[in-house]
Amino acid sequence: MRTLSFRLAAALSYVVALAIGLAMVTALFPIDVLVPRAGMGWAPQGDAAQHAIAQRYFLGDAWRWPPLVARNLIPPEGLNIAFSDGIPLQAMLLKALRGVLPDGFHGIGLWYAIAWVAQPVAAVWCLRAAGETRLLPAIGVALAAVSMPAFINRYGHAALTGQFTIFVALGFYLRLVRAPSVALWAGAAAAMVATLLIHPYLAAMALALLAATPLTLLLRGDSRWVGAGIGVAVAVVLVAGVMLAFGYVGAQGDGGFGQFALNLASPFWPYRSWVLGALAPQEIDATGHGGWEGYNWLGLGLLVAIAAVLATRPRATGAALRRHAGLVLALAGLTVLAVSFRVGAGEAILLDLGPAPGFLEQFRASGRFFWPVGCALLIGTAALLARAPHIGSLSVLAMGLVQFADAAPNRAALAAWADQRPAWVVDAPALRGLLAQAESVTVLPSWPCVPPRDPFGDHVRQLQVLTLAAERPVPANTMYVARWRGARPACTDAAVLATPLAPGELRIILPGAREAAMATMPDAASRCAPLGELLVCGPR
Known part of the structure; x- marks a missing residue:
């Protein structure tokens, strides 16, 4: 009977978490965001456009090696879609199914649905790894996790909404320090590789949490730390091997470590708090680059619970910190x-x-590395609070409800973003x-030739033209990337302009290259003929 009750509580916990995510x-995402098609009457913007373009070109290209390269974008070398945050793990799965997908489909919108469903489920899985298996605390953690x-x-x-991977890594840590097994280590290593193929930032965070396993065991005086160290080494080797095989190694970006850092006040700065938001009308910032990437308000429910x-429970808190010293x-x-x-x-x-x-220059948005701290605080606080006499379970549920209510302005901002239907600035x-x-x-100017301050708005026009080209997709000469191999791509537009049009080539001249x-x-x-602010050049 007790086993049946345990299994029922587990099933109900996951079902409720799944229901919350769904x-x-x-409530937040319109269907045309989740399931895009070719021919839509509105234009994706900014990073979302970049990610969608990369995925569409990848889905429309043949399978090749390295497997993430789309040769129909920036030929002949092609584009590694990891460098345009095209969520390679999802993109490869979709590519295997492309024969049944709608024309012009990409999975960026669908990824939001995956992330929002996985977030509360992974948080419940993590809480159960911490030893708390009752239903009410699970509901509280699920609500808090999506908030x-x-x-x-x-x-x-989109890719960075995959923060459920942090809960997954933390859940593996909690299980591995308690009862390690070959199967668990195999699962953890696979999870690390999958996380890399979602986004390298998340993989770095997940590996840091996994690496805490042998450290915690060592500090406990537990001889199993040796085996845990081998397990971490195997996971690191696997991740490094995938990075090498899939073309990640040698990538670099614009640098600027710390430009988007964590402000020491950020976890307590209630920007977009429903209760306290009037005290913080904008992000906190000391670097002059805005506080968005370093935004880490923990939420009112979690802070009150802490x-x-x-x-x-100061003694229990101290004991938990000592017991998980490696994680700390x-x-x-x-x-x-x-x-x-x-x-x-x-x-x-x-x-x-x-x-x-120099090696830190890859992490310009360093403020993101506080995300695992927030996740660990949530799970640890919930586990400790749930064990308080008499009202523990209800207290965790109350934490989740307060956290959920306090996040209302954040959800409103997300819903407003998802409801945007930006007009095309080109004649679509x-x-x-x-x-x-x-x-x-x-498309000229190509991405390396667009001025950093973009006085003509050519960056937006370029992304919109490429969005339209990606619907087929038509092989294109350029793409905005977050990372690249070797030296930063040079501007070679003068040589391209001096070259006659090739058979079948459509040359689209944006205002910055028109003269x-x-x-x-x-x-x-x-x-060439004018088309709005553009020149379009093709066969006579």
């Missing part, structure tokens, strides 16, 4: 990394340690007709 997806402000506010960047646990050290290290070399508190820089070592119907006849498209095109492009006067 309810959030239904973590740092999770909700990643809506502009205070309650510290006040009512890992989280402290991630916090230091998040704060970066320029330590900001409020609007002031308290400490500037100068330039960071006319361009679709031209692209239907083209064998290739050349140069008319002056240097062969037969420009006879082969």
Whole structure:
């Protein structure tokens, strides 16, 4: 009977968590966001457009090696879609199913649904790993997990909403320090590889949590730390092998470690809090780059629960911290990394340690590394609070309800973003007709040639033209990327403009290249015609 009751509580916990996730997806995301098609009357913007373009080109290309390269984008080398945050894990699965997908489909919208459903389910799985298996605490944690402000506010960047991977990694840690097995380590290693193929930032966080396993066991004096160390080493080798095989190694970006760092006040700064938001009308920032990437308000429900646990269960809290000392050290290290070399508190820089070592330059948005700390605080606080006499379970449920209510402005911002239907700034119907006849498209200025401050708005126009081209997809010469191999791509537009049009080529000239095109492009006067602010050049 007791086993049956345990299994029923587990099933109900996951069912409720799943229902919460599905309810959030239904409430927040319109169907045309979740299931996009070619020919839509509105234009994706910013990072969302970048991710969708990368996936569409990848889905429309042949399978090849390395498996993430789309050769129909920036030929002949092609684009590794990991460098445009195309969620490779999902993209490869969709590519295997592309024969049954709608025309022009991409999975970026669908990924939001996956992330929002997985977030509460993974949090419940993690809480159960901490030893709390009752239904009410599970409901409280599920509600709190979908209400973590740092999770909700990643809506502009689909891959980074995959923060359920942090709960998964934390759940593996909690199980591995208690009862390790070969099967568990195999699952953990597979989870690390999958997380890499969602986003490398998340993989770095997940590996840090997994690496806490042998450290905790060592600090406990448990001889199993040796086997745990081997397990972590195997996971790291597997991740490194996938990075090498899939073309991640050698990638670099614009650098700037710490430009988007964690402000020391951020976890307590109630921006977009329903209860306290009037005290914080905007993000807190000391670096001059805005506080968005370092946004880590923990939420009112979690902060009140932390205070309650510290006040009512100080001995149990201290014992838990000592018992998981390796995890505490890992989280402290991630916090230091998040704060970066320029330590900001409020609007002031308290400490500037100068330039960071070169390898850290890959982590410009260092403030993200506080996410595992928030997840661990949620699970640890819930587990401790649930064990309080008499009202423990109800207290965790109350934490979740308060956290959920306090996150209402965050959800409203997400819903408003998902409801946007931005107009095309290019003539989409006319361009679709031209692209239907083209064998290739050349967009100028190409991404390396668009000025950093983009005075002509050519970055937006370029993404919109590529969004339209990706619906087929038509092989294109350029793409906005977050990372690249080797040196930063050079601007070679002058040489391209001096080259006659190739058979089947459609050349689309944005305002920033129009003057140069008319002056240097062969037969420009006879082969180019205005289309709004653009010039389109093709067969006579």
